Amino acid sequence: MTAPVPPARPDPPARPIVAVLCADRRPPGMREVERGADVRYTTADRLAGDLRGADALLVWDFRSSALEAAWPAADALRWTHVASAGVDAVLFPALRDSDVVLTNSRGVFEGPVAEYVLGLVLAFAKDLAGTMAAQRERRWWYREAERVDGATAVIVGTGPIGRAVARTLRAVGMRVEGVGRGGRGHDPDFGVVHGLDALTRRLGHADYVVVAAPLTARTTGLVDAAALAAMKPSARLINVGRGALVVTADLVAALRAGIIAGAALDVFDTEPLPAGSPLWSMPNVLVSPHMAGDVVGHLPMLAALFVDNYGRWRRGLPLRNVVDKYLGYVPVPAAATRD
Known part of the structure; x- marks a missing residue:
């Protein structure tokens, strides 16, 4: 209560x-x-x-x-x-x-974080990291990129930041839905909002899972091994909320096993991220130093x-x-x- x-x-x-x-x-x-x-x-x-x-x-x-x-x-x-x-x-x-x-x-922070999330989505879809690596190597590496128009994002956290993310992703043609404290239909920003108890069931629909929830007793460790296993192998996880929303060891294991395709992390359970963390060197991970909202x-x-x-x-x-x-x-x- x-x-x-x-x-x-x-x-x-x-x-x-x-x-x-x-x-x-x-x-x-x-x-x-x-x-x-x-x-x-x-x-x-x-x-x-x-x-x-x-x-x-x-x-x-x-x-x-x-x-x-x-x-x-x-x-x-x-x-x-x-x-x-x-x-x-x-x-x-x-x-x-x-x-x-x-x-x-x-x-x-709402607008800047939403722009940052869009940038991360585009970075994954267009493989900007691969393009930059090939340029440094002077290697002409042709391949096809992904569309973001028509892709689906499940946004975990339906407060002001989550809403700004939803509006921004919808503007480039993405389908969005929210997962929050309470479920409801006909939401002006998300279309549909599902309760937290439906999280695992909704993750399988997502090409991108954006974590933007506040850190509370109920949300700590929300994205764990079970949640990651429910995602599509082609899906990417983006965390701009708090590091402890995601169980780091479970995420590392899921990335190594190919359970999900990649992750972009702006927040961590220990900050600064320790130099010995495997996240630094994983090829399918983007690491940024808690700066998504800082413009x-x-x-x-x-x-x-x-x-x-x-x-x-x-x-x-x-x-x-x-x-x-x-x-x-x-x-x-x-x-x-x-x-």
């Missing part, structure tokens, strides 16, 4: 203390926040000390897992904002069960979203992108699925 979302209007003090967890780069465009608040730019090793007395926290270094260890020092915290779409790194039980409001950066100008966009939410918080207005901490993502009303 889903717990109620905490109130989205935590009243700030006259001059709040805002902690900002960052690594080597501070967020740009913070002058408006600095004018009206005491801003503590901090790092993982100093976070506990800087959280004491802080009213709000910006997790700019969204890959950091330092907040859980520092949480006992959060004696005044009312609001935490994460500079990413996924919030799994901060959804430890103490924060989830607290009254602290959690917001994310929904709205920044030129995305850092100012992330900072601007936080600054806008900060202004709302100071004025007592509803915050944007309030996460249901028990679901693990921002619920989207059915009427807003095309936003």
